[in-house]
Amino acid sequence: MLVNVPGPWSPLLGRLALSEIPYKNLILAPLFVVIVLVAIALIAGITYYGKWRYLWKEWFTTVDHKKLGIMYIILGLVMLFRGFIDGLMIRTQQALAVGPGNNGMKAMGAIHGYLTPFHFGQIYSAHGLIMILLAATPLLVGIMNIIVPLQIGARDMAYPYLNALGFWITAAAVFLIMISLFVGDFSHNGWFGYAPIFEMAYSPGVGVDYWIWTLELIALGTTLGSINFLATVVKMRAPGMTWGRLPVFTWSAVTANIIALTSFPCLQVALALVAADRYLGTHFFTAGFGGNLMLYTNLFWLWGHPEVYFVIIPAFGMLSEIIPAFSEKPIFGYTAMVLATFAIGGVSWIVWLHHFFTMGMGPYVSTEFSIATMLVGIPTGVKVFNWAATMYRGRLSFSAAMTWAIGALFLLLIGGLSGMMLSIPAINYMVHNSVFVVAHFHMMLLCIVYAVFGAVIFWFPKIYGFKLNEAWAKIMFWLFSGGTFLVFFPMFMLGFMGETRRLDWPFNPQWAPWFDVQEVGIFVYVLSVLAFVWMLYVSIRDRSQNRVHSADAWGTSRSLEWLTDTPVPFYNFAMVPHINARDEVAWRREHGFLESNPDHFKAIHMPNNTPMALYIGATTFVLGFALTWRIWWLSIAALVLSVLLMIFRSNRGDPGYVISAREMEELDRESKAHMQEKPALPLPQGGFAGGTATAYSPLPHNNSPSGGTPPSSGQAL
Amino acid sequence: MSHGHSNPIHHPEVQMASRRNYLTGFVIASLLMFAATWLVSAQALAPFGLLLAIMGCAGFAVIAQVYFLLHIDISEHNIWNTVALVMFIPLFVITIGLTWWMFSQLYLRTMPMIPGMPGMH
Amino acid sequence: MHSEETVDPSQVILWSDDYEGHDPISTRTFGFWMYVLSDGMLFATLFAAYGVLSYSHSYYTGPTPAQFVAPWYTFIQTMALFLSVLAYGFAMTALKNGNKAGVINAIIAAMVLGGVFIGLDIHDVLRMIRIGATPETSGGLSAFYALTQVHAAHIFVGLLWMLVMLYQILRQGFSEDVVGRLLSLRMFWQFQAVMWVFIYVFVYLWGYMS
Numbered sequence A: 001m002l003v004n005v006p007g008p009w010s011p012l013l014g015r016l017a018l019s020e021i022p023y024k025n026l027i028l029a030p031l032f033v034v035i036v037l038v039a040i041a042l043i044a045g046i047t048y049y050g051k052w053r054y055l056w057k058e059w060f061t062t063v064d065h066k067k068l069g070i071m072y073i074i075l076g077l078v079m080l081f082r083g084f085i086d087g088l089m090i091r092t093q094q095a096l097a098v099g100p101g102n103n104g105m106k107a108m109g110a111i112h113g114y115l116t117p118f119h120f121g122q123i124y125s126a127h128g129l130i131m132i133l134l135a136a137t138p139l140l141v142g143i144m145n146i147i148v149p150l151q152i153g154a155r156d157m158a159y160p161y162l163n164a165l166g167f168w169i170t171a172a173a174v175f176l177i178m179i180s181l182f183v184g185d186f187s188h189n190g191w192f193g194y195a196p197i198f199e200m201a202y203s204p205g206v207g208v209d210y211w212i213w214t215l216e217l218i219a220l221g222t223t224l225g226s227i228n229f230l231a232t233v234v235k236m237r238a239p240g241m242t243w244g245r246l247p248v249f250t251w252s253a254v255t256a257n258i259i260a261l262t263s264f265p266c267l268q269v270a271l272a273l274v275a276a277d278r279y280l281g282t283h284f285f286t287a288g289f290g291g292n293l294m295l296y297t298n299l300f301w302l303w304g305h306p307e308v309y310f311v312i313i314p315a316f317g318m319l320s321e322i323i324p325a326f327s328e329k330p331i332f333g334y335t336a337m338v339l340a341t342f343a344i345g346g347v348s349w350i351v352w353l354h355h356f357f358t359m360g361m362g363p364y365v366s367t368e369f370s371i372a373t374m375l376v377g378i379p380t381g382v383k384v385f386n387w388a389a390t391m392y393r394g395r396l397s398f399s400a401a402m403t404w405a406i407g408a409l410f411l412l413l414i415g416g417l418s419g420m421m422l423s424i425p426a427i428n429y430m431v432h433n434s435v436f437v438v439a440h441f442h443m444m445l446l447c448i449v450y451a452v453f454g455a456v457i458f459w460f461p462k463i464y465g466f467k468l469n470e471a472w473a474k475i476m477f478w479l480f481s482g483g484t485f486l487v488f489f490p491m492f493m494l495g496f497m498g499e500t501r502r503l504d505w506p507f508n509p510q511w512a513p514w515f516d517v518q519e520v521g522i523f524v525y526v527l528s529v530l531a532f533v534w535m536l537y538v539s540i541r542d543r544s545q546n547r548v549h550s551a552d553a554w555g556t557s558r559s560l561e562w563l564t565d566t567p568v569p570f571y572n573f574a575m576v577p578h579i580n581a582r583d584e585v586a587w588r589r590e591h592g593f594l595e596s597n598p599d600h601f602k603a604i605h606m607p608n609n610t611p612m613a614l615y616i617g618a619t620t621f622v623l624g625f626a627l628t629w630r631i632w633w634l635s636i637a638a639l640v641l642s643v644l645l646m647i648f649r650s651n652r653g654d655p656g657y658v659i660s661a662r663e664m665e666e667l668d669r670e671s672k673a674h675m676q677e678k679p680a681l682p683l684p685q686g687g688f689a690g691g692t693a694t695a696y697s698p699l700p701h702n703n704s705p706s707g708g709t710p711p712s713s714g715q716a717l
Numbered sequence B: 001m002s003h004g005h006s007n008p009i010h011h012p013e014v015q016m017a018s019r020r021n022y023l024t025g026f027v028i029a030s031l032l033m034f035a036a037t038w039l040v041s042a043q044a045l046a047p048f049g050l051l052l053a054i055m056g057c058a059g060f061a062v063i064a065q066v067y068f069l070l071h072i073d074i075s076e077h078n079i080w081n082t083v084a085l086v087m088f089i090p091l092f093v094i095t096i097g098l099t100w101w102m103f104s105q106l107y108l109r110t111m112p113m114i115p116g117m118p119g120m121h
Numbered sequence C: 001m002h003s004e005e006t007v008d009p010s011q012v013i014l015w016s017d018d019y020e021g022h023d024p025i026s027t028r029t030f031g032f033w034m035y036v037l038s039d040g041m042l043f044a045t046l047f048a049a050y051g052v053l054s055y056s057h058s059y060y061t062g063p064t065p066a067q068f069v070a071p072w073y074t075f076i077q078t079m080a081l082f083l084s085v086l087a088y089g090f091a092m093t094a095l096k097n098g099n100k101a102g103v104i105n106a107i108i109a110a111m112v113l114g115g116v117f118i119g120l121d122i123h124d125v126l127r128m129i130r131i132g133a134t135p136e137t138s139g140g141l142s143a144f145y146a147l148t149q150v151h152a153a154h155i156f157v158g159l160l161w162m163l164v165m166l167y168q169i170l171r172q173g174f175s176e177d178v179v180g181r182l183l184s185l186r187m188f189w190q191f192q193a194v195m196w197v198f199i200y201v202f203v204y205l206w207g208y209m210s
C-alpha cells in the first residue's frame, strides 16, 4: 500500500535527517539566526516582565470571541508580512534576472538573478498560499469574529470552544508552513498545484507534502469557523434583531460562511486525493493508469472560485459599514445590497471552470461558464452603485478609514473589469497564465486588503478604546497605493506583452523597464509597511489623547456594536439590547435614547477558559509535520492523542460560570465610569504595561473591561 | 440560559422521535434497495430502463429516509435544518452534474472511445 | 427617514428583560446538522471524482466493477446498516421516555450491527485485493475505494462515538450535553445511511451493470 520514497527513511525519524536543514543557504541560514534571536528576545522579554501567566490565562486559553479575533488578526498581519517579503523576493529576482545571457549570482548558485529556479518556485508557491489562506482569511475571520456577535447583540459565538479550536488549528497551519522554511522545503508547484507535477515521480521531496497538510489544516479550521458563524447568526440574535434588521456586514458574513461551509470540503477532498496518490500509490491524478490530470484542477477550483468570494464578500461587508458611517446616511438600497451579496455567493458556485477554459472541453461548456462568470458583474455592479449612491449627497468626511474604503472601490472596479475580460474565452486563451491574470487577482485581493485596513482603523477604537493616528494612517494609505499602482499596473502591460506568470528567468529584454518600475513600487510598499509600524507606535504612544469617551467612537456610526461600552467589556452587553430598527444606534441617536442605560440587570452565564483547544491544535500540527516526513508512529500517536483529548474534553464538558445580577451591575458601573472618565490617566509615555494596550492601560486590576478575566466572585454552576 | 435548568428530555427535538416513523423509513428504504438489487442482478430491464429504475429506487429511498428519519420538514423546530438542506442540494447537483458534463464533453474530444465498451456516459 | 416617525419614549423597549438566551440543545444540533451537510459535500466531491474516473478507460487494464461487485453480498451490508440506524432510532424513542436501559440497549444493538457492516466491508476489501482489484491498479479503482472506504471510515467514527456516549450516559445520565450529543449522533448516523443509498446504487449496482 505505502509508496516507497526515494532516499533514506528510518522508522524513527521518517525522512527527517540533519541534511534536510538548509544551513548552507545564504538566505535561509541568516534568516534562521534572526528568527531564533527574535524568538529568544521575545521569550526573555516575556519572562522578564513575568507575563507568561498573563498570556496563558488571558490569551492562549481564552474562548472570548474578541480575543480570538484579535489573535486571528495578529496572525494574519504577521503572515501578511511574511507573504510580503516573499513578494519582495519575487520582484527582485525578476528585476535582476530579466534579459538574455547568464547574469546570475554565482555565490547563490543561480544562473539568472539570485535565486535558483527551485527556490524561486517555493517562494511564489508559499506567497500565494500564505496571502490568500493565511493572511487574508485570518484577517477577515478575525474581524468577523469580533464584530458579528456584537452586531447581533450576542454575548459570544454559538460555540466559544469550537471558535478557539478553529483558531489553534489555523495557527498550527501557520507553524507548519513556517517550519517548512527551515526543515526541508516547500512545494514549488504554485499555490494551487499542478497535476501531475505534484505526483511523487516528479516532486519526490517533502515540499508538496507540506503544502498538502498546511492546506488541509486551514480547510479544517475554516470549516469549523464557518459553522460557528452561521449558528451564531441563526440562533443567537438579540430579541428584535429580525433578518430585515441585520447589519449588512453580518449579512455578508452569513453569505461568506455559507460559501466556506459548502466549498471547503471540496478542497479537503482534492488534497486528500493528492495525498492518496503520493502516500498510497493510487491513480487519481496520474498521467496514465486511468487517472485524470484535469480532475485535480477541476476539484481544486470547485473550491477555489467560491473561496475567492469567501474572501471578498466580508470585505464588501466592511465597505458597507464604513461608507455609511462616514457619509452620515443609511446604506442605500439595503435589500438590494443583501440580495446582491447572496447572488454573488450563488453565482460563485457555477463559474469555476473559468480558471481552466483552456482545458478544451469545447464551446458549449465554455459558453455556460463564460456567461455565468459575466453574470457576477451584475450584483457586483449593484453593490458599487449602492455605495456610490450612499455617498451621493451625504455629509462625507474623509477620515482614514473612509479613504481606505474608497481606495478599495477603485481597485474593485479595475479588478472586476479585468475579470470581465478574462471571462471571455477568446480573450482568456490569449492571456491565461500570463501576468495579466496576476494583475487581475491582485487588484481583487488588494481590494480586500484595503477594506481590511479600513475596517481595522474603523473598529480599532471599539476594541481598544482609542483611535489610531489618522495622519499616519493616511500617509500609509498613499504609500500603499503608490506601491499598488507601480507594482501591478505594469503587469497588465506585461501580460499583453506575453509575459507568462512565475518566470524565474524573464528572458525578454523588452520587459526590463517595467520590471524596474515594479521594483521601485515594491520599495514604496516597504515604506508603507514602515508607515504602518510607525502608525501603531505613535497611536499607542499618544493613546491618552486619542481616547474615546463614548460608546460610539465616530459619532456617526449606525449598527449595534457601537451601543456597548468602549472598549467592549468581556460580557459584550451588560443587558442584551432590544432591537427597534435597522441601524439601531442611529435610531437611538435620532430619538435621544443613546444615553439611556439599563436600570436593572440579570444574571448571565459565561463559558470558562480552556487550554484544550490549544492542545488539540498542537496535536494537529504534530500530525501534519509527522505526515509530511512520513514518521508513521508519530502520526498515529498525534491522531490518537487528539481524539483522546476531544473525548476527554467531551466527558468533562464545561459548566461555565455565572455572573449574578448584582455583580453585573457593579461591572457595568465600573465599565461606564472608565469610559466616561474625561481627564486622561497619567500614562507612561511609550511602551505599555499589561501586554495589551487599551486606552486605560496600565489597568488598575484584572477585572476591568476587556480584561476578559472571569471575575473571581463569579460562582461556578 | 434558563433552558439549561429544564429537563433536556422534554426538549422538542427529543420528543419528536417516533418509533412509527423510524420503522416506516426503514421498511420503505429496505424494500426499495431490495427491488434495485433484484432488478440489477436479474437484469430485469434493458440497460437504460434499468438505470432509470434504480435511480428511482435510490431517489425514493433517500426521500423516505430524509423525511421519516432525519425529520426534515417545515415544523418550527426543524425549519432551519430544512433551509440548510435546501441550500445544499443544488450545490450537490452542481458539483456532480457540471463536473460530469464538462468531462464528458472533454472526453468526447480527447478520448478515443470504443463503442460498446463499458463506461458511464 | 426614521426621524419622521414619532416615538413615545415610554413605550419603547430598549433592553430585553425577558430574553432567556438561546436554546443550547437546538443550537448544538443545528450546528451539527451544518457539519453533516458539509460532510455531504465531501461525498458529493468524491462522487464527482468517481463520475470522471468511471469511464471504461479509467480502469486501465484492471478489473471493472462488473467483475468484482457482488450485489447480494453488498445488499446484506446495506441491511446491516439500515438495521443499525433503526436500532439507533429506537434509542431515541427510549430517550424520549427517559428510559436509560432502553437507550443503552438500543445503542449497543446499533453498535453490533454497525460492526457487522464494517466486518462485511473489510471482508469484501480483502476479497477484492485477492482477485487483484487494489486501489493502485487504476484510477477507476482508486475512486471506487475512495468512496466506499471514506464511508466505512465514517461508520468507524460513529461506532467510536457511540462507545463514548455509552460511557457518558452511565456517568452523567441525560444531562443537557449528553442529550444534545445523542441528537447529533442520530443525525450523523442516519445521514450515513442516506449516503450509503447513493453509494450502493450508483457505485455498486450501477458499476455492476455497466
Ligand code: HEM
Residues within 6 Å of the ligand: A192, A308, A309, A311, A312, A354, A355, A356, A373, A374, A376, A377, A380, A415, A416, A417, A418, A419, A420, A422, A423, A424, A428, A431, A432, A433, A437, A440, A441, A444, A445, A448
Ligand atoms: C467580477 C468578478 C470576477 C470575474 C469576472 C473574474 C474572472 C476571473 C477569471 C476568468 C479568471 C481566470 C483567469 C485565467 O486564469 O485565465 C480569474 C482568475 C482569478 N481571480 Fe477572478 N474574477 C472576478 C472576481 C474575483 C475576485 C472577487 C477575486 C478574489 C477576491 C478573484 C480572484 C482571482 C484569482 C485568485 C484568480 C487566479 C488564480 C490563479 O490562477 O492563481 N477574482 N478571475
Ligand SMILES: [Cu+2]
Residues within 6 Å of the ligand: A304, A305, A308, A351, A352, A354, A355
Ligand atoms: Cu474564479
